[in-house]
Amino acid sequence: xxxxxxxxxxNLVKRFPVGKGEFTALNGINLVIGKGEFAGLIGPSxxxxxxxxxxxxxxxxxxxxxxxxxxxxxxxLNTREAARLRKENLGFIFQSYNLLAVHTVFExxxxxxxxxxxxxxxxxxxxxxxxxxxxxxxxVKSKPPQLSGGQCQRVAIARAMVKKPxxxxxxxxxxxxxxxxxxHILQTMEKLNQELKTTFIFATxxxxxxxYLHRKIYLLDGHIDKDERMHHDxxxxx
Amino acid sequence: MKLAIKLAYRNLIGAGLRTxxxxxxxxxxxxxxxxxxxxxxxxxxxxxxDMTKWDIGGGQxxxxxxxxxxxxxxxxxxxxIPKEALSxxxxxxxxxxxxxxxxxxxxxxxxxxMVKGINPQQTILKLPTKKLDTITEAIxxxxxxxMAKNSKxxxxxxxxLRWRDMHGTFxxxxxxxxxxxxxxxxxxxxxxxxxxxxxxxxxxxxxEAATILTFRNTETDHPQINGWVLKTxxxxxxxxxxxxxxxxxxxxxxxxVLLLLAMLAIFDxxxxxxxxxxxxxxxxxxxxxxxxxxxxxFTIEGSMHAVFAALVSAAYGMPFLAWQAKVGWTMPLDxxxxxxxxxxTLYPVYSLGLVVSTILIVLFTTAIVSYLPSRKIAxxxxxxxxxxxxQ
Ligand SMILES: Nc1ncnc2c1ncn2[C@@H]1O[C@H](COP(=O)(O)OP(=O)(O)OP(=O)(O)O)[C@@H](O)[C@H]1O
Ligand SMILES: [Mg+2]
Numbered sequence: 001x002x003x004x005x006x007x008x009x010x011n012l013v014k015r016f017p018v019g020k021g022e023f024t025a026l027n028g029i030n031l032v033i034g035k036g037e038f039a040g041l042i043g044p045s046x047x048x049x050x051x052x053x054x055x056x057x058x059x060x061x062x063x064x065x066x067x068x069x070x071x072x073x074x075x076x077l078n079t080r081e082a083a084r085l086r087k088e089n090l091g092f093i094f095q096s097y098n099l100l101a102v103h104t105v106f107e108x109x110x111x112x113x114x115x116x117x118x119x120x121x122x123x124x125x126x127x128x129x130x131x132x133x134x135x136x137x138x139x140v141k142s143k144p145p146q147l148s149g150g151q152c153q154r155v156a157i158a159r160a161m162v163k164k165p166x167x168x169x170x171x172x173x174x175x176x177x178x179x180x181x182x183x184h185i186l187q188t189m190e191k192l193n194q195e196l197k198t199t200f201i202f203a204t205x206x207x208x209x210x211x212y213l214h215r216k217i218y219l220l221d222g223h224i225d226k227d228e229r230m231h232h233d234x235x236x237x238x
Numbered sequence: 239m240k241l242a243i244k245l246a247y248r249n250l251i252g253a254g255l256r257t258x259x260x261x262x263x264x265x266x267x268x269x270x271x272x273x274x275x276x277x278x279x280x281x282x283x284x285x286x287x288d289m290t291k292w293d294i295g296g297g298q299x300x301x302x303x304x305x306x307x308x309x310x311x312x313x314x315x316x317x318x319i320p321k322e323a324l325s326x327x328x329x330x331x332x333x334x335x336x337x338x339x340x341x342x343x344x345x346x347x348x349x350x351x352m353v354k355g356i357n358p359q360q361t362i363l364k365l366p367t368k369k370l371d372t373i374t375e376a377i378x379x380x381x382x383x384x385m386a387k388n389s390k391x392x393x394x395x396x397x398x399l400r401w402r403d404m405h406g407t408f409x410x411x412x413x414x415x416x417x418x419x420x421x422x423x424x425x426x427x428x429x430x431x432x433x434x435x436x437x438x439x440x441x442x443x444x445x446e447a448a449t450i451l452t453f454r455n456t457e458t459d460h461p462q463i464n465g466w467v468l469k470t471x472x473x474x475x476x477x478x479x480x481x482x483x484x485x486x487x488x489x490x491x492x493x494x495v496l497l498l499l500a501m502l503a504i505f506d507x508x509x510x511x512x513x514x515x516x517x518x519x520x521x522x523x524x525x526x527x528x529x530x531x532x533x534x535x536f537t538i539e540g541s542m543h544a545v546f547a548a549l550v551s552a553a554y555g556m557p558f559l560a561w562q563a564k565v566g567w568t569m570p571l572d573x574x575x576x577x578x579x580x581x582x583t584l585y586p587v588y589s590l591g592l593v594v595s596t597i598l599i600v601l602f603t604t605a606i607v608s609y610l611p612s613r614k615i616a617x618x619x620x621x622x623x624x625x626x627x628x629q
Contacts (some may be wrong), residue, residue, distance in 0.1 A: 054621045060526060083523070092521075102251070114241050115525065
């Protein structure tokens with residue numbers, strides 16, 4: 001059903017200017033992702049995972065083809081419309097957390113809500129809820145430099161989730177974490193995916209992440225090599 | 239805007255020492271500029287009020303031929319006191335002054351001077367003319383301290399005065415210094431000797447004659463008098479404004495250098511920030527800011543240095559400036575050589591306009607200096623900013 005599709009990608013090509021020539025990072029991607037999926041882009045370094053995620057996140061533009069995210073055609077958005085799409089509907093989780101170091105945990109998580117003009121009492125409640133989801137209610141006043149990597153990534157998840165976006169894009173979220181922390185945050189995200197029906201798309205080559213995915217989209221040299229759906233949810237729980 | 243201010247505030251406080259260094263440099267410019275401008279307007283105020291008190295009163299009528307810059311005109315620039323002035327003179331609201339060129343011979347050396355005949359009972363000028371009422375064998379005279387210093391005269395000294403009367407005949411008499419006053423007004427002191435008006439009129443064989451008429455009140459109407467030119471207080475103090483304006487140009491260079499240093503510090507901070515905080519910039523964009531909004535955020539952040547600086551300046555500057563206004567600033571050099579009315583100690587005067595305009599200028603300059611490097615953000619590629627790879 002068309003309406004259930006959060007992302008529709010048709011014949012996507014992305015080329016980067018390199019020196020005098022061009023480098024084709026994505027070459028003819030066709031992909032449909034439905035609401036509530038827990039999917040991952042898997043592939044070796046340089047296969048185009050981040051590039052694809054950036055375009056879906058309206059941080060970059062397609063060179064050719066169409067990418068429709070939540071009914072908006074990325075290629076036709078101006079910067080304000082793209083910013084609005086990100087602000088209202090998208091959450092990002094980065095490999096290096098990208099928290100604002102001088103702001104407290106609370107303030108970091110509150111940030112997306114400030115952009116959306118929520119009232120102070122609403123913000124208070126929503127931030128505390130989000131910190132509850134990731135199990136960090138005791139760290140509201142801490143600042144990122146005082147937290148462990150795993151805690152930082154949980155703050156980043158809370159920040160991405162606090163506004164209950166339709167879509168969360170996570171680029172190598174576990175790359176800087178040890179196994180225990182990786183499983184912890186993956187379980188957190190899996191739980192949020194099920195409870196809030198938030199769509200998650202990962203870019204990863206981490207086996208731990210891959211084991212949680214409900215759909216595995218293998219990228220190779222800028223094209224989709226394999227697209228597998230797992231019909232056995234929660235198959236792997238270490 | 240409110241959010242940007244909040245963020246900028248957090249970021250600046252978070253940046254710690256770097257912020258405070260900039261703020262201190264900037265606040266130093268604030269205080270020095272306000273102080274210097276205060277000294278200048280204090281000087282302007284003091285010069286004008288001293289001139290009013292000691293030399294020009296509330297304004298003057300000049301005999302039409304009188305030109306203070308051309309002593310040769312003095313032989314012709316006097317006339318009988320006009321009828322229109324008589325009632326004011328009787329009331330003490332106007333004083334006729336006769337000005338004559340003459341020579342004195344202190345320690346045998348000739349010195350050309352102006353003799354001003356003035357009513358010893360006058361109350362318009364602060365000159366101690368009462369001391370001209372003493373009866374001595376010689377003519378009593380008062381002089382200013384600058385004059386006393388130049389000609390090495392002290393109270394009680396007797397000196398020969400030589401002049402030409404209205405027929406051009408030389409005559410001489412002794413005068414005795416009965417008082418020395420200190421006015422800070424060179425025009426009232428340098429080469430000026432004051433003696434009683436009636437004595438000077440007798441010496442010159444010019445009864446009832448005057449060169450200028452000094453009046454008390456600025457506000458009352460001063461009619462045209464035939465043969466006399468009305469010089470308002472504003473015209474007579476114009477020279478003070480001109481000189482202070484000229485001196486202020488020199489000071490502007492100092493302001494410029496001070497501001498330049500502060501602005502270099504801010505500029506440097508901004509450039510460094512934008513380079514070092516690429517990931518943060520990318521994050522703002524990922525969270526839903528447009529690049530223009532991030533430019534705005536960084537501009538506000540830079541400009542806020544000036545706001546902090548204004549607050550810090552208020553904290554340590556206000557006591558300092560207030561203290562200065564009370565004790566004044568004593569100039570290290572000898573002010574009698576300055577060529578215009580200036581006291582050895584100047585009391586700065588700060589007007590609201592002065593403070594507000596200084597703050598606005600600094601704020602505006604800081605905003606521009608913060609904006610210029612931030613424009614670079616508008617050209618950043620968000621994905622590259624997120625990777626922190628831009629050079
Ligand atoms: N801005 C750019 N300019 C030029 N080439 C680029 C640019 N961004 C990405 N590329 C190239 O596109 C290809 C895909 O890059 P991408 O970052 O999407 O890979 P990835 O799958 O995320 O790899 P990794 O696992 O290392 O993160 C790489 O070869 C990369 O060098
Ligand atoms: Mg990548």
